[in-house]
Structure formats: C-alpha cells, structure tokens
Amino acid sequence: MFIARTVCREEETPIPQPGRNEVQIRVQSVGICGSDVHYFVHGKIGRFVVNAPMILGHESSGVVSALGDGVTSLKVGDRVAIEPGVPCRMCSFCKGGRYNLCPDIVFCATPPVDGSLRRFYCHAADFCYKLPDHVTLDEGALLEPLAVGVYACRRGGVQLGSNVLVLGSGPIGLLSLLSAKAMGAAQIIVTDLDQGRLDMALNLGAHHALRVDTRDPEEMARRVEEALGCKPDVSVECSGAAPSVQTGIYATKSGGALVLVGRGPYSMDLPIVNAAVREVDIRGVFRYANCYPLALEMIASGKVDAKPLITHHFPLEKTLDAFETSRTGAGGAIKVMIHCDQ
Ligand code: NAD
Numbered sequence: 651m652f653i654a655r656t657v658c659r660e661e662e663t664p665i666p667q668p669g670r671n672e673v674q675i676r677v678q679s680v681g682i683c684g685s686d687v688h689y690f691v692h693g694k695i696g697r698f699v700v701n702a703p704m705i706l707g708h709e710s711s712g713v714v715s716a717l718g719d720g721v722t723s724l725k726v727g728d729r730v731a732i733e734p735g736v737p738c739r740m741c742s743f744c745k746g747g748r749y750n751l752c753p754d755i756v757f758c759a760t761p762p763v764d765g766s767l768r769r770f771y772c773h774a775a776d777f778c779y780k781l782p783d784h785v786t787l788d789e790g791a792l793l794e795p796l797a798v799g800v801y802a803c804r805r806g807g808v809q810l811g812s813n814v815l816v817l818g819s820g821p822i823g824l825l826s827l828l829s830a831k832a833m834g835a836a837q838i839i840v841t842d843l844d845q846g847r848l849d850m851a852l853n854l855g856a857h858h859a860l861r862v863d864t865r866d867p868e869e870m871a872r873r874v875e876e877a878l879g880c881k882p883d884v885s886v887e888c889s890g891a892a893p894s895v896q897t898g899i900y901a902t903k904s905g906g907a908l909v910l911v912g913r914g915p916y917s918m919d920l921p922i923v924n925a926a927v928r929e930v931d932i933r934g935v936f937r938y939a940n941c942y943p944l945a946l947e948m949i950a951s952g953k954v955d956a957k958p959l960i961t962h963h964f965p966l967e968k969t970l971d972a973f974e975t976s977r978t979g980a981g982g983a984i985k986v987m988i989h990c991d992q
C-alpha cells in the first residue's frame with residue numbers, strides 16, 4: 651500500500667468489505683501512470699491536492715474475492731479489469747452517456763479518493779469487466795490507458811483510411827497509435843523528443859516517426875506533411891507541451907480535428923486564428939466514457955498487442971523502486987507494472 655506526498659510508506663489497513671452492488675477484488679496488476687508519479691512527487695495536479703494520506707493506483711486488474719448484495723453479473727474467481735471512475739449515474743452527463751464529465755464522479759487515486767495499489771479493493775461491479783481466459787491480468791490493467799487512446803481517437807473521428815498524427819510517444823501516445831491502427835487508420839505518424847520512444851512507436855506499427863529537434867512548430871508541421879504526403883485528418887496531442895500543440899494546429903488538415911490529451915501549462919500561446927480560418931476543430935479529452943468494452947475487444951481479438959509497452963515489473967513491496975523507475979524512465983521504462991499478489 652502506498653501513500654503519496656513526500657512521506658511514502660506501506661501501511662496495514664483493514665480489508666475493505668463490498669457494499670451493495672460492489673465486489674471485493676484481490677488486486678493483481680497495477681500500472682503506474684504519469685499522474686500517480688505526479689502526485690507522488692508534487693502532491694497535487696492542478697486543483698486536485700493531496701491533503702491527507704492517499705493510496706495511489708488506478709490502472710488495475712484483479713480477481714473477484716467476494717460479492718456485495720445485489721451483484722449478479724460477476725462471481726467469485728472472475729478475473730476483471732477495473733474501470734476506475736464511478737460516476738453518479740443520475741446527472742445529465744451520465745444520462746447523456748458522457749459520464750466522464752459527471753461532476754460527482756469518484757475516481758481512484760484522485761484526491762481524496764484512495765486508489766487500488768493494495769491487496770484488496772472494493773469497486774462497483776458494473777465498472778468491472780470480466781477478462782476472457784486468454785487475456786492476461788497485465789493486459790487488463792493496460793485497458794485503462796488504452797481506453798484513453800480509444801476515446802482520443804473517437805473524439806478525433808479516426809476511421810478507416812484516416813491519416814493520423816500522434817504528438818508525443820509516451821504510453822498514452824503509443825496506445826493512441828495502437829487504437830488508431832485498430833480503427834483502420836491508413837498512415838500514422840508520431841513525434842517525440844526521445845528516439846527510444848520513437849523506435850518503440852515504429853515497432854508498434856507507426857508508419858513514420860519524427861524526432862522533434864526544433865521549437866519551430868511550422869517547420870515540424872511541414873515535416874509531417876512531407877513524410878505523410880498530405881496533412882493528417884486527425885492529430886492527437888499526447889505531450890501537453892505548447893510547441894507540440896502549436897505543431898498540432900499547423901499540421902492538421904483544414905476541416906480536420908486536433909484532440910488535446912496531453913496536460914501542460916494551464917494557459918498557452920496558440921495560433922488560434924490559423925485553426926479558426928481553416929476550421930480545424932480543437933477538442934478536449936477528459937479520460938474516457940464507454941471505452942472499456944472496445945479496449946477489451948481490441949486486446950481479446952488480438953487486433954491490439956499492448957504488451958510490449960510493459961517494460962518493468964515489481965512486487966508490491968518494491969513499490970518505491972517501481973515509482974523511481976517510472977519517474978526517471980530508467981532502463982527505457984515505458985509502462986511499469988506492480989504485482990500486488992506475489
Ligand atoms: P509521458 O510523459 O510518458 O509522455 C509524454 C511524451 O511526450 C514523452 O515521451 C516526451 O518525450 C514527449 N514530449 C515532450 N515534449 C514534446 C514535444 N515538444 N513534442 C513531442 N513530444 C514531446 O506521459 P503519458 O503517460 O504518455 O501521458 C501523456 C499526456 O497525457 C500527459 O500530459 C498526461 O498528463 C496526459 N493524460 C491525459 C489524460 C486525459 O484524460 N486527457 C489521461 C492520461 C494522461
């Protein structure tokens with residue numbers, strides 16, 4: 651178990667018991683996300699501040715160990731992926747299907763809500779997805795960031811034949827790449843500062859990879875067009891860096907879409923008139939809604955192989971080492987997985 655903000659420790663806590671419509675899960679795999687590392691290092695992300703000890707972890711899978719009253723969809727022993735955000739199910743956003751925008755959503759490891767980096771954890775049964783036997787628990791944990799990639803591509807309107815630009819090739823960019831590929835993108839071009847990440851993107855099926863070695867976004871946009879032979883229909887920004895968002899605007903085809911997945915400075919200088927006069931739609935992305943089923947189907951059908959992203963494994967007792975590896979990117983770390991039941 652892991653407590654954020656300067657003091658980090660393992661702690662014994664009572665085993666939680668499932669409430670109505672909840673299941674208790676013996677947690678197995680937990681991937682470390684950039685946000686976990688951010689809370690770990692800085693104790694806050696924007697308006698979310700860790701004011702009291704908090705358990706981290708929200709990219710999780712496990713085995714159902716007990717059922718609360720009313721649960722009929724799962725049974726003890728089922729292997730499940732856990733969708734970490736449980737919305738109110740009552741508001742207009744929930745009713746409209748955009749439950750990621752629910753103001754009352756309870757999301758694991760977003761303060762003050764505890765996460766799932768622990769041995770036992772309880773969660774709403776309808777936000778747990780039973781894994782087929784051939785899908786591993788590590789893949790189950792990867793469904794969370796994969797759902798972000800699926801949602802980003804949906805928001806951008808990626809479809810059969812699309813030309814797609816993915817800016818930033820961290821785990822989220824790489825999973826956006828895999829999603830775009832599975833959705834039928836014709837050509838995908840990726841960017842990053844780091845050649846190792848670009849190499850990974852090429853291994854995962856990117857058609858072109860551009861290393862960012864200039865801060866001139868118009869020059870980068872020109873290189874994108876030259877490599878693709880056209881401007882991309884959809885750009886998926888996954889770094890949050892201002893020059894990269896600027897490149898995304900200049901690069902995107904007139905009438906296309908730029909989706910903002912990356913989180914950088916709260917406010918940035920952007921060539922907004924360029925977007926306006928060319929009708930480049932700029933769309934936000936906040937987590938995902940209704941994307942776990944498709945993410946699971948992509949993995950289960952073999953259309954997406956996300957396993958190469960997992961570069962490191964640690965047992966729960968070595969959580970500090972796992973966070974340090976994720977934070978520093980040591981050894982080419984991309985996705986670091988913690989195993990809670992070893
Ligand atoms: P990451 O830090 O591992 O990856 C970011 C990548 O961008 C790195 O490889 C970095 O080298 C690259 N980069 C930095 N500056 C760049 C530039 N100018 N041009 C091109 N590439 C550049 O992070 P991640 O886990 O892959 O997450 C990506 C972003 O998505 C983060 O900002 C994260 O906060 C955000 N995120 C958003 C959501 C959402 O719901 N919108 C969900 C998860 C993550």
Ligand code: ZN
Pocket residue numbers: 737738739740741742743744749752753754755
């Ligand atoms: Zn709601």
